[in-house]
Amino acid sequence: MSINGWRGKRIRFNLTKGTWDVEETPYEYRRKWLGGRGYNSEVLYNNVPVDVDPLSPENVVCLGVGPLSGTFGPSTGRVTVTAKSPLTGGFGDSNMGGHWGAELKYAGYEQIILTGKAPKPSYIWIDDDKIEIRDGSHIWGKFPRDADAIIKEELGDKDIHIVTIGPAGENLVRFACTFNDCYRAAGRTGHGAVIGSKNIKAIAVRGTSGVKIAKPEEYYKICSDWRETMRTDPMAQGLFNFGSLILIMPCNYEMGWFPWKNLKYGYHPDARNISGEVWAKKHLRHKEGCFSCAICCGIVSEVREGKYAGDYTGGPEYEAAVPTGPRVGIIDSETTLHNAMLTNNYGMDAIEAGASISWAMECWEHGLLTSKDTGGIDLTWGNQEAVEQLLHDMTYRKGFGDILADGPWRASMKLGLGEEYLTVTRGMSLPGDDPRGLGFGYGLSFAVGTRGGCDHLRSLCCLELSGYLYPGLNMKIVGTEECSKPLTTIGKPKMVYWEENQKAFVDCLQVCCFNTHWSYGCRNEHLIPMINAVTGLDFTEEELMTIGERIYNLERAYWSKMLSGKHEDTVPKRFTHEPMPENPAASSGKVLPLDEMLPEYYRLRQYEPETGFPGDKRLRELGLEDIAEELKPYRKKYIDLHEGKKGAKPQQQPKKGK
Numbered sequence: 001m002s003i004n005g006w007r008g009k010r011i012r013f014n015l016t017k018g019t020w021d022v023e024e025t026p027y028e029y030r031r032k033w034l035g036g037r038g039y040n041s042e043v044l045y046n047n048v049p050v051d052v053d054p055l056s057p058e059n060v061v062c063l064g065v066g067p068l069s070g071t072f073g074p075s076t077g078r079v080t081v082t083a084k085s086p087l088t089g090g091f092g093d094s095n096m097g098g099h100w101g102a103e104l105k106y107a108g109y110e111q112i113i114l115t116g117k118a119p120k121p122s123y124i125w126i127d128d129d130k131i132e133i134r135d136g137s138h139i140w141g142k143f144p145r146d147a148d149a150i151i152k153e154e155l156g157d158k159d160i161h162i163v164t165i166g167p168a169g170e171n172l173v174r175f176a177c178t179f180n181d182c183y184r185a186a187g188r189t190g191h192g193a194v195i196g197s198k199n200i201k202a203i204a205v206r207g208t209s210g211v212k213i214a215k216p217e218e219y220y221k222i223c224s225d226w227r228e229t230m231r232t233d234p235m236a237q238g239l240f241n242f243g244s245l246i247l248i249m250p251c252n253y254e255m256g257w258f259p260w261k262n263l264k265y266g267y268h269p270d271a272r273n274i275s276g277e278v279w280a281k282k283h284l285r286h287k288e289g290c291f292s293c294a295i296c297c298g299i300v301s302e303v304r305e306g307k308y309a310g311d312y313t314g315g316p317e318y319e320a321a322v323p324t325g326p327r328v329g330i331i332d333s334e335t336t337l338h339n340a341m342l343t344n345n346y347g348m349d350a351i352e353a354g355a356s357i358s359w360a361m362e363c364w365e366h367g368l369l370t371s372k373d374t375g376g377i378d379l380t381w382g383n384q385e386a387v388e389q390l391l392h393d394m395t396y397r398k399g400f401g402d403i404l405a406d407g408p409w410r411a412s413m414k415l416g417l418g419e420e421y422l423t424v425t426r427g428m429s430l431p432g433d434d435p436r437g438l439g440f441g442y443g444l445s446f447a448v449g450t451r452g453g454c455d456h457l458r459s460l461c462c463l464e465l466s467g468y469l470y471p472g473l474n475m476k477i478v479g480t481e482e483c484s485k486p487l488t489t490i491g492k493p494k495m496v497y498w499e500e501n502q503k504a505f506v507d508c509l510q511v512c513c514f515n516t517h518w519s520y521g522c523r524n525e526h527l528i529p530m531i532n533a534v535t536g537l538d539f540t541e542e543e544l545m546t547i548g549e550r551i552y553n554l555e556r557a558y559w560s561k562m563l564s565g566k567h568e569d570t571v572p573k574r575f576t577h578e579p580m581p582e583n584p585a586a587s588s589g590k591v592l593p594l595d596e597m598l599p600e601y602y603r604l605r606q607y608e609p610e611t612g613f614p615g616d617k618r619l620r621e622l623g624l625e626d627i628a629e630e631l632k633p634y635r636k637k638y639i640d641l642h643e644g645k646k647g648a649k650p651q652q653q654p655k656k657g658k
């Protein structure tokens with residue numbers, strides 16, 4: 001049967017041996033896992049036992065794209081990167097834009113799987129069907145944008161696209177990230193360190209063949225209509241004009257979830273200093289969208305005057321700007337931009353980097369850390385010298401920075417202090433989104449997400465943020481318009497359940513969620529004809545949502561095997577027990593009523609009430625019979641663990657003092 005949409009091939013590298021195999025993905029596999037996140041999650045689950053050290057050669061890294069990648073479908077340029085997370089020890093993935101995903105498709109592949117460890121620093125060069133593992137010693141230690149330039153020069157083609165890691169990945173910082181096109185980051189869960197542990201610095205790709213589309217005229221019409229919709233969509237227009245920093249004004253002045261000082265506060269009178277509106281005037285150098293994007297939210301920013309004049313970097317997006325800005329007590333845009341440039345250059349997840357420093361600053365404020373612990377670094381809120389020093393020292397694993405390079409959760413365990421100031425779920429820090437103001441649906445999704453303290457690119461509970469702009473949408477999906485209000489629990493379990501499943505299949509198609517979840521300009525009724533026009537198949541909404549639910553359950557089952565379930569479905573006490581400090585916005589005095597929402601969420605997911613593990617019956621209905629069998633012994637282990645029975649221990653926890 002001829003294949004439309006997919007190329008039907010993936011490359012599995014054995015870096016230890018310096019070999020690779022090109023494998024075919026059969027029709028049944030494609031139909032079951034779709035692409036991108038689905039392929040990657042399946043490979044991780046079935047190839048990496050839960051007791052594998054994430055930084056050992058036994059871990060795998062998958063980079064996956066889907067059937068729409070490389071077509072003129074709007075905003076279909078995303079790439080999912082998946083590995084067992086060195087930050088959490090659990091299931092980890094993240095998602096980046098750029099042009100690399102389309103290029104991979106043109107080279108003929110949907111997925112790359114890295115296994116083993118190269119004997120020396122190397123990079124991979126995929127030139128259609130010519131594949132090489134090349135010496136990378138000369139680019140080891142370079143910032144991503146410099147490594148990108150050197151490889152292009154060396155290969156004599158400035159139009160190729162390259163995935164790179166930075167020095168943080170080489171030095172195994174547990175929250176190192178992965179970039180393509182210099183600045184498009186797959187930020188979370190630390191797979192940059194996993195790539196670094198395999199001695200791989202970069203993956204360069206050139207593809208020269210096309211993607212076959214079953215019904216090109218039909219597809220063209222659907223895509224043109226979608227682009228037209230985005231031209232007038234209010235959320236898309238806001239993103240185009242101001243990037244995701246457009247959030248700052250409503251988040252601070254109306255809703256009150258501005259992430260000030262380790263998410264203790266939700267408001268600051270000067271937040272507009274870093275708003276998208278101010279940023280566009282002071283710092284915008286040029287716009288830079290991802291492949292085939294219908295919105296083009298991407299920016300490159302520069303500092304024009306003052307101490308940091310001449311600095312420039314890609315973005316920063318909201319989640320890259322706030323962690324080493326307001327989260328650590330800094331409120332001016334020049335310093336915020338400078339710090340975002342540093343996290344990009346070093347190649348680290350800005351969220352976890354900022355969370356590590358802000359956690360340490362709060363410990364300092366309360367006298368738990370002193371200059372004796374920090375090697376003389378003064379961790380007073382807003383001390384830019386300390387922030388800059390720690391970003392450097394985390395990257396190169398020096399002094400107190402070496403401790404923070406493992407993330408705040410492990411740092412707290414190692415030092416035996418500051419647990420009360422962690423803003424962490426399942427080992428990963430929450431982003432700059434305080435659920436006491438942003439919304440209770442978000443709070444629920446942070447608690448139950450399948451990669452830890454999840455952010456805006458995962459379950460993405462935007463129906464409570466922008467759903468009201470699309471009349472009838474919440475009624476259709478959730479059955480009530482009440483759920484459009486962020487600070488209510490009404491309808492939130494169903495909203496989160498639906499968003500998680502839908503986002504999972506959207507991540508297989510690699511459509512940017514700013515089209516499908518932030519803006520709801522592109523919905524299932526648009527995506528289904530798209531995938532059918534490209535593949536020539538007959539997907540229904542039910543089938544696609546089932547694929548999403550299958551993926552979600554598989555990822556959850558990985559955590560179950562790590563004995564992480566119901567008792568870990570929580571968020572830091574800061575959000576459930578500390579009322580938001582008084583402010584002029586809606587969040588004042590609010591806490592997250594998480595316990596009101598969890599039982600209904602479990603019922604919808606058909607999770608077991610005693611363990612929170614995926615239910616046996618639902619797993620079988622989803623075609624995951626093997627997993628249903630495999631989980632059986634873990635259910636008893638989990639119950640024993642929480643009844644305090646001897647010998648029962650979770651596999652995820654780092655040990656105190658280690």
Ligand code: SF4
Nearest residue numbers: 097289290293297512
């Ligand atoms: S909306 Fe922004 S992040 Fe999404 S594909 Fe377009 S440029 Fe990339």
